[in-house]
Amino acid sequence: MSEVKVIEIHENVFKANDEAADRLRKNLTSKKVCMINVMSSPGSGKTTALSKLINMLKTELNVGVMDVDIKTSMDAQKVADATGVRSLQIHNGGLCHIDAEMTEKAIEQFGVDGLDLVFIENIGNLVCPAEFDTGAHKNIMFLSVPEGDDKPLKYPLMFSVCDLIIISKMDTKDFFDFDLEKATKNIRKLNKKATIIPISAKTGEGMEELAKWVKAEVKEISGRA
Amino acid sequence: MSEVKVIEIHENVFKANDEAADRLRKNLTSKKVCMINVMSSPGSGKTTALSKLINMLKTELNVGVMDVDIKTSMDAQKVADATGVRSLQIHNGGLCHIDAEMTEKAIEQFGVDGLDLVFIENIGNLVCPAEFDTGAHKNIMFLSVPEGDDKPLKYPLMFSVCDLIIISKMDTKDFFDFDLEKATKNIRKLNKKATIIPISAKTGEGMEELAKWVKAEVKEISGRA
Numbered sequence: 001m002s003e004v005k006v007i008e009i010h011e012n013v014f015k016a017n018d019e020a021a022d023r024l025r026k027n028l029t030s031k032k033v034c035m036i037n038v039m040s041s042p043g044s045g046k047t048t049a050l051s052k053l054i055n056m057l058k059t060e061l062n063v064g065v066m067d068v069d070i071k072t073s074m075d076a077q078k079v080a081d082a083t084g085v086r087s088l089q090i091h092n093g094g095l096c097h098i099d100a101e102m103t104e105k106a107i108e109q110f111g112v113d114g115l116d117l118v119f120i121e122n123i124g125n126l127v128c129p130a131e132f133d134t135g136a137h138k139n140i141m142f143l144s145v146p147e148g149d150d151k152p153l154k155y156p157l158m159f160s161v162c163d164l165i166i167i168s169k170m171d172t173k174d175f176f177d178f179d180l181e182k183a184t185k186n187i188r189k190l191n192k193k194a195t196i197i198p199i200s201a202k203t204g205e206g207m208e209e210l211a212k213w214v215k216a217e218v219k220e221i222s223g224r225a
Numbered sequence: 226m227s228e229v230k231v232i233e234i235h236e237n238v239f240k241a242n243d244e245a246a247d248r249l250r251k252n253l254t255s256k257k258v259c260m261i262n263v264m265s266s267p268g269s270g271k272t273t274a275l276s277k278l279i280n281m282l283k284t285e286l287n288v289g290v291m292d293v294d295i296k297t298s299m300d301a302q303k304v305a306d307a308t309g310v311r312s313l314q315i316h317n318g319g320l321c322h323i324d325a326e327m328t329e330k331a332i333e334q335f336g337v338d339g340l341d342l343v344f345i346e347n348i349g350n351l352v353c354p355a356e357f358d359t360g361a362h363k364n365i366m367f368l369s370v371p372e373g374d375d376k377p378l379k380y381p382l383m384f385s386v387c388d389l390i391i392i393s394k395m396d397t398k399d400f401f402d403f404d405l406e407k408a409t410k411n412i413r414k415l416n417k418k419a420t421i422i423p424i425s426a427k428t429g430e431g432m433e434e435l436a437k438w439v440k441a442e443v444k445e446i447s448g449r450a
Binding site: 041042043069070071072074094095096123124125126127128144146147148150151153154155156157169172175176 | 266267268294295296297299319320321348349350351352353369371372373375376378379380381382394397400401
């Protein structure tokens, strides 16, 4: 296998990316804007849950959303329609992730003055986005019940780099062989510190706890409660 | 965005990969072994459905399975336990796809003499695996009902390169806002030729049709019915 060659290329890419990410993070911190990078598989329910979450937060916080997609603008449109907050669709030209340089340029175009919180909804992929620090203050992910409780073991880097792991679509748990205790154990093998919140955007389960977590993170950066 | 630079690098990678893929495909054809590359999101149900399918095929065909995973051997073990056919787990060292050179080396190690059909169960990812021809004769994918009927528009390359698109977990369709007609329309915008088969590994829906499709492809290569 040509593994060594690939890893060497990756190391250079990652080093440059880490520098860009640190620069962006410092810049956002100085502006008191908290950025949260949201990752998951395709179809985990992140657009729907984010829309509901933003509606819970928007009376207290100024929120913006940047949606990453290969080609369509469906997600940015959905969030804008559901919440009325400012959203930007980033087309990443077929790539499997978004890196810090792309995020930095998107942030420049988006303009964050006056915002307390910006979500980046990353491309649906459990592998590549985990490798690229976007410059966000926090990384969060959705694991949806239909995907199965074994996914942490299969996509270990993603579950390792996240500060918050949301178990979504909990209203469907009776339909699938999903064991929340087993999922939690699998996550803990990789990540001792991450907060784990089971939610259902449909029934509202866990949404208050999620909003509370996000508000605490925003307070850390912006000083706003 | 540094898009142009990325595309240039990709072009060289893809050219070398296409050559390796053609070489592997010719080699397999000369041995009368049909290889089918199976792709999907994480948690689409491909391991479970493949196991059931192999149990339907194994009385008539000699089948082998190569499972690609970042780190675990769970999938190869599951298929081996459920079917008794020979399986190999490929650990791809954290990469987001498998390319033709990696597949070629895996095939050498696996040994395909006497086999009529080899499945490669690719890594769960709707972006990167679509970019790399593995050398397989046919590309097939699973789109599971919980992921949503809009996914073809969001991951267009994957839906364009597949010869067969399996809509899986059809038994859960009443639980989700999944419109099969809409999914089919979305697929047809990208891919006029692909066969579309809705299945449920749980209820058995569509499994006979799927087995028939696979047997016809094997016959093309191996001459065996």
